[in-house]
Amino acid sequence: MLGIFKEKLVNAPKELNSPASNSHTKAKPSHEILRDFMSCNSSNAFYMTFGNDALLAYSPSNKPSIHQRLFSGLDNIYCAFMGNLHNLSQLNKQYGLSKGGNEAMFIIEAYRTLRDRGPYPADQVLKGLEGSFAFVIYDHKDGTVFAASGSDGHIGLYWGIAADGSVVISENLELVKASCAKSFAPFPTGCLFHSEHGLLNFEHPTKKMKAMPRIDSEGVMCGANFNVDSQSRNQMMPRVGSEANWATWGS
Numbered sequence: 001m002l003g004i005f006k007e008k009l010v011n012a013p014k015e016l017n018s019p020a021s022n023s024h025t026k027a028k029p030s031h032e033i034l035r036d037f038m039s040c041n042s043s044n045a046f047y048m049t050f051g052n053d054a055l056l057a058y059s060p061s062n063k064p065s066i067h068q069r070l071f072s073g074l075d076n077i078y079c080a081f082m083g084n085l086h087n088l089s090q091l092n093k094q095y096g097l098s099k100g101g102n103e104a105m106f107i108i109e110a111y112r113t114l115r116d117r118g119p120y121p122a123d124q125v126l127k128g129l130e131g132s133f134a135f136v137i138y139d140h141k142d143g144t145v146f147a148a149s150g151s152d153g154h155i156g157l158y159w160g161i162a163a164d165g166s167v168v169i170s171e172n173l174e175l176v177k178a179s180c181a182k183s184f185a186p187f188p189t190g191c192l193f194h195s196e197h198g199l200l201n202f203e204h205p206t207k208k209m210k211a212m213p214r215i216d217s218e219g220v221m222c223g224a225n226f227n228v229d230s231q232s233r234n235q236m237m238p239r240v241g242s243e244a245n246w247a248t249w250g251s
Helices: 030-039 087-095 105-116 120-126 173-181
Strands: 001-007 046-050 054-058 069-072 077-085 131-139 142-150 156-163 167-170 185-187 190-193 198-201 207-217 221-229
Touching: 001 120, 001 185, 030 046, 030 054, 030 069, 054 131, 054 198, 069 105, 077 105, 077 190, 087 105, 105 120, 105 131, 120 167, 120 190, 156 173, 167 173, 173 185, 185 221, 198 221
Parallel strands: none
Antiparallel strands: 001 054, 001 167, 046 054, 069 077, 077 131, 131 142, 142 190, 156 167, 156 185, 190 198, 207 221
16 A cells, blocks of 8 residues: 655654655655555556545555455545454444445545544544554545554554655555655554644543654664653543544644
């Protein structure tokens, strides 16, 4: 999976962009990153572009894995999902969805329900997902990017900054590393990211996230790791009303 989102769409943490990228191996522009993704994946890989602002690329797994890869789209909302939800049947029933829907479709439907009318904030929804998962949503109608990684850490997700300032998200560490030079880091587990409102740990939503510098094997500063700051306190997301949804979180 690969997502590339232009800087005007995504307000990424500034600590993700390492000053060392200007003096060491250069980051790549978006079109080169896409070319690399397509060349190293199977012949049934595909990509979708949304004007000049966003790009999603996807390839089924090249080898057997206990964790599935899925891609779905509905009503201008697109989701790339990796992993498995053990309680998918229960979740589909809870949201009044079809029993035959897969994890990617559930994530889209849950996002859409909460965006439009749901009373539950995103951290409560993600706490209810049982299993190993990571996903990226692009809402083309609202121009919103939403990503999350499960707290068990079994599905690795990485993000970084491309040469043109775009945010790159993928489960492929080598792709992100080669694309973003020193400006990359693991996407923090147990966290969600909203393109307009930033990063939040959904298991500790009342705590702020703190950037911790990363130093690589060459002694060069890379994009930061992000951990929960136990001494801080976040403004809580609204719990009731029309504003308590994934689309307006943090506004």
